[in-house]
Amino acid sequence: MTLVLRHRPLLGAVSAEWVRLRSVRSTWAGLAAALALTLLVAPGTALALATNMDNGLVPAVEIPASEAALNAIVWAAQFAVVGVAVVFVTAEYVNGAVHFSLQAVPVRRRLLAAKAIVLSTVVAAAAVVMTVAGTLLAHALLSHPLLGDHGTLKLSDAVPDVLRAIVHLVTIALIGLGFGAALRSTATALGAVFLLILGLPAILVMTGADVLLPYLSLVGGISLMDGALIMGPPPEATGSPLSGLVVLMSWAICALTVGTLVLEHRDA
Amino acid sequence: MIALRGLTKRYGSVLAVDSLDLxxxxxxxxxxxxxNGAGKSTTLRMVLGLDHPTAGRALIGGRPYRELEHPLRTVGAVLDARAVHPGRSARSHLRALARSHHIPDRRVEEVLAIVGLTEAxxxxxxxxxxxxxxxxxxxxxxxxxxxxxxxxEPVNGLDPDGVRWIRDLTRSLAEEGRxxxxxxHLMSEMQLTADHLVVIGEGRLIADAPLDEVLEHGPGTAVRVRAxxxxxxxxxxxxxxxxxxxxAPGELVVTETSIERVGELAHRAGVALHELSTRGASLEQAYHELTSNNARHTFSNGDPL
Structure with a gap:
């Protein structure tokens, strides 16, 4: 009984955040953009690869179609997802709506935890839809006789790839949530997240500090995806899928920790 | 009941709220x-746990806001009515708040009806x-x-109907024992709505007394004469x-008599008058009296600071 009572405030907060997330258009626009990007880039990747194989530029092998979807998620869709995550917090600060949120849930880490739970669930569901749809579309292209029939679609490839997409997009969303809570301004938080995902890798490559690359979220994500089809640095510069998972989760934990500390200690 | 104990808020070198006891x-x-700028909003934000006090405490029923088990069932507060996501419907805004406290959606429809927003x-x-x-x-x-x-500041920017609505609502809420x-910052509004006044200026408590008492301590009814x-x-x-x-040389402020008596005496003395009017006791005057003295009057409640 005590246990049930103790968990009710978090349940209530989660239920409230679910209403908040689904009741604004920007959430659905962002997720629709992520899906659209997947459906655009996944077949594009497949098409480019098939053409290169036919022209003898790369060795002709059978490629799991789901990797085309993963490539689209790493290089395109994650940016739309991180946008949804950032705005989920920063919109509270645009005109002070956070006052009402905090009046209802004054324990601030509970408010952020509730947002994290709701966001993770929604993003995980979106990741499944994106990966499945992207895979099917890429497969339809790759397996077309006109394109050389290179595609394979096996559950043993696709299921782990769906899981990888879920982990990648959920961790990147939590990173966005943490940045949003820490920085409060949509523009600043989006700028900072994009700097982390794209800017830092570019800077490291330009300054020759490549050894640090595997510790960044972008390369961590590429390592996690673990596919020949995923664009990225040469395999020796990326780590194992497990190390990629650790890198992504570390960034997510750091971002959420900083976000929680700022939320707890700064005036609302 | 709200209790403020030495509540203080400092922003850098600015002391926004200065050890408020209330x-x-x-x-x-x-x-x-x-x-404006007296520290009213800052005080309320600290009461609601939105801002951290630099020193002191704000307690609601003996506990800080953040430790309330069901905050919305204990305190209902509006600091800024515009503080709602512009892209969210009124119903969704209320539903999110309701869900956090396991309040049924039925209650959302009830409060929408109370404030006349069902249609919108x-x-x-x-x-x-x-x-x-x-x-x-x-x-x-x-x-x-x-x-x-x-x-x-609930009546800020409202039309007369809105002002009257808020006034009636607050009165009836208090009559229910709440x-x-x-x-x-509108003294005329306070005079019509409040039973008890807490006056603050520059973050400090200036007065904490029943409205009537504040009015009594202010300048009473006077007759103004220009001649x-x-x-x-x-x-x-x-x-x-x-x-x-x-x-001023051509101006008198007369107390402890009536306007009629002043008129009669002027007539009898053959003094030409350019103006004869009453100046009623208003909260505005009492307030200016209080703040211009810059003394910290404390009336019935609490010790003088």
Missing amino acids: EVHPGRVTGLLGP AGRHAGGFSLGMSQRLGIASALLGDPELLIFD TVLLSS PHPEDLVAALLAEGAGVERP
């Missing part, structure tokens, strides 16, 4: 009065007029049927024991 009691409307509930809050926003804010505050209500704390040569009238008034002040 108790707000149930069953009446307490008006928090002070000019599906519209985005961003398109609301200020009056509608205030109503939505009040609906948010009423959602948990709380004992304590806090409204920061604690109502209302901040405003180019009032000397004979002054003599006649002084002979009758009236109080006479001469703020």
Whole structure:
């Protein structure tokens, strides 16, 4: 009984955040953009690869179609997802709506935890839809006789790839949530997240500090995806899928920790 | 009940709230009065746990806001009625608040009806007029049927109907035995709404007393006379024991008599009058008296600071 009572405030907060997330258009626009990007880039990747194989530029092998979807998620869709995550917090600060949120849930880490739970669930569901749809579309292209029939679609490839997409997009969303809570301004938080995902890798490559690359979220994500089809640095510069998972989760934990500390200690 | 104990907020070198000690009691409307920048909003934000006090505590029923088990069922507050996501409907805004406390959706419809927003509930809050926003804010505050209500500048920007509506609502909430704390810089509004006044200026407590008492301590009813040569009238008034002040050579402020008597005496003394009028006791005068002295009067409650 005590246990049930103790968990009710978090349940209530989660239920409230679910209403908040689904009741604004920007959430659905962002997720629709992520899906659209997947459906655009996944077949594009497949098409480019098939053409290169036919022209003898790369060795002709059978490629799991789901990797085309993963490539689209790493290089395109994650940016739309991180946008949804950032705005989920920063919109509270645009005109002070956070006052009402905090009046209802004054324990601030509970408010952020509730947002994290709701966001993770929604993003995980979106990741499944994106990966499945992207895979099917890429497969339809790759397996077309006109394109050389290179595609394979096996559950043993696709299921782990769906899981990888879920982990990648959920961790990147939590990173966005943490940045949003820490920085409060949509523009600043989006700028900072994009700097982390794209800017830092570019800077490291330009300054020759490549050894640090595997510790960044972008390369961590590429390592996690673990596919020949995923664009990225040469395999020796990326780590194992497990190390990629650790890198992504570390960034997510750091971002959420900083976000929680700022939320707890700064005036609302 | 709200209790402030040495509540202090410092922003850098600015002392926004300076060791405020105060108790707000149930069953009446307490008006928090002070000019803009006096520290009213900062005080209320600390009461609601939104801002951290630099020193001191703000307690609600003996506990800080953050430790309340069901905050919305205890305190309903509107600091800024515009503080709603502009792309969210009024109904969704209220539903999110309701869900956090396991309040049924039925109650959302009830409060929408109370504030007269049922028709507009599906519209985005961003398109609301200020009056509608205030109503939505009040609906948010009423959602948990709380004992304590806090409204920061609730009549700001409202039309006369809206002002009257808020006034009647706050009065009826207090009559139901609830604690109502209302901040405003509008003294006329306070005079009509509040039972008890807390006056703050520059973050410090200036007065904490029933409205009537504040009015009594202010300048009472006086008669204002303008006359180019009032000397004979002054003599006649002084002979009758009236109080006479001469703020300017051609101007008198007469107390302890009636306007009729001043007129008769002027007539009898053959003094030509350019003006004869009463100056009623108003909260505005009492307030200016209080703040211009810059003394920290404390009336019935609490010790003098």
